[in-house]
Amino acid sequence: MLSIFLLIPLSLMLFVVAIWAVRYAVKSNQFEDLDNASQRIILDDRQERRQTMQDYERSAPDQQQDNTAVTNGNNNNSDIDKDAKI
DSSP: OHHHHHHHHHHHHHHHHHHHHHHHHHHTTTTSOHHHHHHHHHHHHHHHHHHHHHHHHHHHHHHHHHHHHHHTTOOTTOOOOTTOOO
């Protein structure tokens, strides 16, 4: 019987604290955008990867032009005999 006098007020105080916590969370917009917050991390990574790929694609044509001189046989130091039959 003595424990009931302790547990009932304690449970009522805990209930009031829980109601206050939920009300505070709602007023501070914690439940406003539940879906996009979890996806924002993934989207930031995708945007960073996309930016890296675009930077790479911009620099790639310069590298391809440098390599075409070597692959077209315009290299004077080439040891490959172009007239050789396979």
